[in-house]
Amino acid sequence: MTSAAASALSPADTSAAVAALRAALGSDVILLPQEFAGRKNADWSRMPCAEPVALARPRSTEQVARIMAICHAHRLPVVTQGGLTGLTGGACLHGGELALSLELMNGIESIDTVSGTMTVLAGTPLETVQVAADAAGFLFPLDLGARGSCTIGGNLATNAGGNRVIKYGMMREQALDIEAVLADGSIIGGTHGMIKNNTGYDLRNLLIGSEGTLGVITRAVLRLRPKPRAVSTAFCGLPDYQAVTTLLSRAQAMLPAGVSAFEVMWPGYHDFVTSRMPELRAPLAGRHAYYVLLESSGADPARQAEAFEAFLGEQLEDGVLDDAALAATESDALAFWAIRDAPGEYPRFIPGRVSFDVSFAIADVGLAAQRCEAALREKWPQATILIYGHLGDGNLHIVVHEPDWPASAARAVQDVVYGITGEMHGSVSAEHGIGSKKLRVLGLTRTPADLAAMRAIKLALDPLWLLNPGKVLV
CATH class of the missing domain: 3.30.70.2190 (Alpha-Beta Plaits)
Structure with a gap:
């Protein structure tokens, strides 16, 4: 089954699914469109975003499991949403889906100062975790410009990077365990706080970075670090x-x-x-x-x-x-x-920008930037071209903008930068994920065998393609 098939419910079937959700969980958890009118649904990617058929705002993992079980039974696709700060359309809706917001699953459940761990709900903002870690005498090292809005669940789902990857690693290295709900409502994972836990397939790392396509992350045990003096x-x-x-x-x-x-x-x-x-x-x-x-x-x-x-x-x-x-x-x-x-101020100055988040071997970053700038300048000599990045992990950000170019120019600009990225064996997404924005260029970084293995995993955990359809894989 493909994502398109999963979302092709009739209006009657969709209404029946929403009615079943509402009957099981109540109107305070399942909201109808007229009840959340005016609510923001799109993320920061500027990708098109449809209105959800209903909005689910669970308060517990058990409620998430119940929601997913009902959606699975009715074949209603689900898009999980965190702080809506993503840049690749991963939280945007294509139409006909339930929006599952974890904003009410927000809070720090415990801090273990001996083990140096913190257990948090997935809807907790990153900045809340940073402040709590600091108050407890620790550092939570992940840091992003969107720290006040992005959530821990979203950070895990996208394997967020940020400014301190060179020393502490990406979000994957900050989580000791995660709890998640699968497409059929099954709950996996828990609250293990061990650094060493070598017990078969690592489901935690499978779900981290999967962008909501394999499960809904509901809780995490985070690893804290000594606070720098x-x-x-x-x-x-x-x-x-x-x-x-x-x-x-x-x-x-x-x-x-x-x-x-x-x-x-x-x-x-x-x-x-x-x-x-x-x-x-x-x-x-x-x-x-x-x-x-x-x-x-x-x-x-x-x-x-x-x-x-x-x-x-x-x-x-x-x-x-x-x-x-x-x-x-x-x-x-x-x-x-x-x-x-x-x-963070780009929307004020260059609202029509085309942005890139690519990575290369550290030794190749300088040449990659030089090649991209030269190729872009040859086609668009008057364009504003901004280049910066986290060199310690090979991550390069390129922003291109020309005030009067047509909408079709974005595709041509992408072809230049992603073409060079593929030629130099780089990655089309260093830290922002694939979402729907980078679907067409994923093959420049992943081989056909890679993609086949990814689809096999998707089919095993979500055979109806209900979770975040049209993202990462199609």
Whole structure:
């Protein structure tokens, strides 16, 4: 069965399914369209989004299981929604589906300070988890610009990345266990808090990153980390890409606390955001070929500050750095990060942008960016092209915008960037997922055998293709 078949219910069958849900769970859990009129349904991807046939707002895993069992019996497709901050249309509806929001399954159930774990419901915002971890004397390292809106369930479903992947890994590395509801209403997983749990197939990691197509994540046991007692931050100007990779390798080898963030900005991006956002102040004088936001976090404040400053001095003497500004206060560091977090303001400045989230081997990132920019500039010489990324994990973000281009230009722009990504054996999605936006280019990164294995897993866990149809696989 395909996703199209799963969503082809008649209006009468759809009405019967909604009526059964409403009878079993009540009108406070299952809302009809007139009862949630005006509610936002689309995510941040700007993909088309239909209105759901009904909105489910469960308060417990048992209610989620009941909802899924009824939908399975009636063959009603379901789209799970978190904070609606995704960028690939993963939470958007194609039509004829139930929207399943976990917004009321929100809260921290427990914190184990001995084991360094936190058990949370899937609808809990990321920032709530960060604040609670900090209050308990720990760090929850995942960090995204959408921290106030995105939810833990969505972070897990998309295997979110963010700014600290270089040191702590992606969301997959932050979860020790997850509880989830499968398409037929079965509940799997639980609340194990062990780092070592080698008991057969890892269902946790199977569901993490599956974008709601294999199950509905309802609860997670998160791994907390020791809270850094010292954070050193510098904003650096570099002469060429070789200097960027040299700085990364030297920082990882020489800084006592290692590298917790290594954000690279091409000059087009740096100049664009600092010139259009008056609240941003360029930390360095003059113009540089590359800019790097370097952060190191550790447990020894006195030794780290001295070592970090000495390291920057050595790189200046060796010519790896042209210039560097060291954050003397937390407000300085926040000002540096504000430059890197400026993409949150894109809707104000470049609403018609075409954006990319791709990745390459670290050694290939510089060439990939050069090739993409040259190819784009050849076709659209007046376009604004912004390039930046998390170099420590090979993640490159490219944003392209030309005010007067036709709607059809987006497809042509994508063909350029994704074509080069495929040629260089990169990934068409580093951290944003596939959703529906990247379906057509998934084959540039995954082989036919990969896709066949993925479809086999989908059919095993969701044979009716009811969960998030039209996403990741078709």
